[in-house]
Amino acid sequence: MGTRSARGRAGRRSAVWGGAAALALPLVVVAGGGTAEAASCTPSTGPYQRQVEKFLGRPVDGRQSAADCAAVRAFQSDHGISPAQGYAGPLTWRVMSTMLAQRAAGGTPNRAGDCPVDRGRIACVDLTRQLSWIQDGPVLRYGPVPVRTGKDGAETRTGSKRIYHRSVDHWSTLYDVSMPYAQFFDGGIAFHSTAKSMWNPPGSGGCVNMRPADAKAYWQLLAKGEDVYVYGRKPGT
Structure with a gap:
């Protein structure tokens, strides 16, 4: 039991945010006061970090944080973007870019006259x-x-x-x-x-x-x- 507990403590210490491990599993409080492992969330900063932060209304600093990752991951989960790990990669930014283009269309989608009327x-x-x-x-x-x-x-x-x-x-x-x-x-x-x-x-x-x-x-x-x-x-x- 002593050996197993020591291993458990070491494992928890190694899974802190920003560690060298590929994917950390943050602990979340659940009903009854216990803890459970949330789905994986990456600490890595993606190539579209700033753009994604701005889209989501996050502080735009170009650095991944736990809160950034949670916001990106929620967006990915809502729209079936896989893997939903909070990484600001090309696919996530492509989806967001499409949304921005749709918003820009406003009430005049045929402004350029591409669709024959x-x-x-x-x-x-x-x-x-x-x-x-x-x-x-x-x-x-x-x-x-x-x-x-x-x-x-x-x-x-x-x-x-x-x-x-x-x-x-x-x-x-x-x-x-x-x-x-x-x-x-x-x-x-x-x-x-x-x-x-x-x-x-x-x-x-x-x-x-x-x-x-x-x-x-x-x-x-x-x-x-x-x-x-x-x-x-x-x-x-």
Whole structure:
């Protein structure tokens, strides 16, 4: 027992924040006054530390702290970024950069005129900013809203499309998953609802994933035969 306790004390001392060990497991207080090991959190400073700190409203000093790591890790967990260890790496910053670009779009997502607005009602999909919206000619009808498009190797194809099939309670036999409010516009590619975060990498199998409320709104506003225009390039593809 004495040897085991000595080892335990030495182990706890070696797991302090900022130590040379690869990953420390911080202790957290649990109900009843005991302790339990939290999930791993890295003490390493990532290449995008300052940018990530600024995005999260943390003190911007470019140095990883326990509080920085906890904030980054919470963000990663919320959006399915793996591993969720609090490291300010390229993937985490890519997701945040996409969010910043979406915020900058504001209420004028088609400011650059990339989506054609001379066709009446049209659903625009900007892969670069991972945004979609519906226009009635020059008038913004709905959105912009965040979307989750095809991952690397299964990219959502660009160009002019038209909705050719709608299925409000669709079941994918290919992926064995539910695809509510599915509106197909390019082969097996459709707008449809998903429970995943819109910022969950690496992306979909090609479809334009949407939050449930947005997918339902698209279902109500669009119809078979209406135009869809997809352009840009998703970050990371």
